[in-house]
Amino acid sequence: MMTSLFDQFASPTLLGIPLIFIAVLTPWTLFPTPSPRWLSNRLITVQTWLTSRFTNQILVTLRPHGHKWALLLASLMLYLITMNVLGLLPYTFTPTTQLSMNMALATPLWLATVIIGMRNQPTASLAHLLPEGTPIPLVPALIIIETISLFIRPLALGVRLTANLTAGHLLIQLIATAIYVLLPMMPTVAVLATTIFFLLTLLEIAVALIQAYVFILLLSLYLQDNI
Template sequence: MNENLFTSFTTPTMMGIPIVMLIIMFPCMLFPSPNRLINNRLISVQQWLVQLISKQMLTIHNTKGQTWSLMLVALILFIGSTNLLGLLPHSFTPTTQLSMNLGMAIPLWAGAVLLGFRYKMKMSLAHFLPQGTPLPLIPMLIIIETISLFIQPLALAVRLTANITAGHLLIHLIGGATLALMNISMTTAFITFIILILLTILEFAVALIQAYVFTLLVSLYLHDNT
């Protein structure tokens, strides 16, 4: 049993050294690279998945935006595989850490915004003041639009952290309730066990959906600035 609900979200250490970097690099080992002329089924599925993601993400982009295709594909595969690995028993999910998610969101958002100021200076500045704004509302609108711009990476990180953390907490709570009810009522324990299985299936979908949403929002920020 864990000491508290949030024990599974603490960064694991080995000999006092955090091993989160090794855990973050582990999903890369799950994607094999082709080393022969004929691909096997796993590599064929991987290539199909990459092509599908590229088609979905890059249809709205121009030539400058399409140069980010490798980064977008790598981002969704990394977040998705990390979220799925976190559903294994006795595992650690790095995407439950707000610091890590901010570390991904802030550089990606800042890169997209800087590209916008470089290639679309007038359009980027026009977002701060919509056309036809009454004169007395100009200072307030500029402040609001500036805040909304700087809150975008925080929203990206908090959305991913909250969804993954909430799902893991629900699984932990229902799993603990199932074990406790086994000594009281097997019928009730069986019902909660069915709920636990359904919730686990839902969490598999949430893990992939949140990776897609995170990458899609980064792609939309990039589209607005290229």
Template structure:
């Protein structure tokens, strides 16, 4: 019987009821919150990372854009913790679902666009038509810029989904090959296992990088409209 490669990406359910809301809420529960005056080492490392990312990502924003700091930091922590937990055995990664990623991307993108049209409508409308455009090309450029604007949330969601799904598929394929080769040649199986180990380390990096890229792109959209 052939194994379905996409079986790990099927949303788990109990008695026909999806467990996705519980899985989405779980990363928020493992983040430690300081309950005393002197934080422990994990909390200190967590606060240091948050300050570092906040300083790097929010420096370019004005006073209005910095009001999004809490939302963007919560977003990057949620995506990173969800991606990392999805690398554990017998776990599920919600960010492999395109519907969930679109559900995150569209409200954030729409919030930045609406804020731009509200605070500086002339500058926002000017993006649809670059300065110095020849008159015959004006209708075509407006259509192209409009399409590129509306495709931004889809690009955000597809990028995150594709990168996380591709990494999980590679791990699944190489892990299956390692088990199959163990009964044929231990030498080849050991080499394949080393490749699997290195790929797993790479996936840990990809999980954090993709969370940073997703949040950074939202931050850039915010910067263009604030």
């Protein structure tokens, strides 16, 4: 039995070996490989259609120079969605509830967008640190604020994904524990709590999908500012 609600977010181990590596690699094995045949099966067709629709939607706001990121953004989107949804299954582990992993995904990608901006258009990239028409006395303060805002972006990406998934898992754990305790004492209340639990599970599935989309959408906006 868990001694703390937060024990569910601890990386499981077997013989002292962390199993988070298996959880991280598992999503890639769930997607079928495209068939060389002319007609694909229904699963591959739906997967290809959803991927193309998402890619088109993300690339609408990007200039042509940013379209080379399409494969990376689409792959990361599918990866995050799969990990988030798999974490809602019983006896599973959600790697995206770990801030370290989310920061490991967010920081290199954010840094890549900054480097691209500094290499391709250094003047325009540095101009974001000082809005046009700023009064002279406010220039130092605004430069400091905008610099902090720039460097806090990867932290915002990682913390947003971690906080939303962690909060959802905690709510599910609390309501499930309440149902288990109330079932022998107050069956009517337990049935009502079960209904709430079912609705919350549907909400968490939506949150798992939306948070993966928001992560990629914000990343694409950061890229748009630097190309």
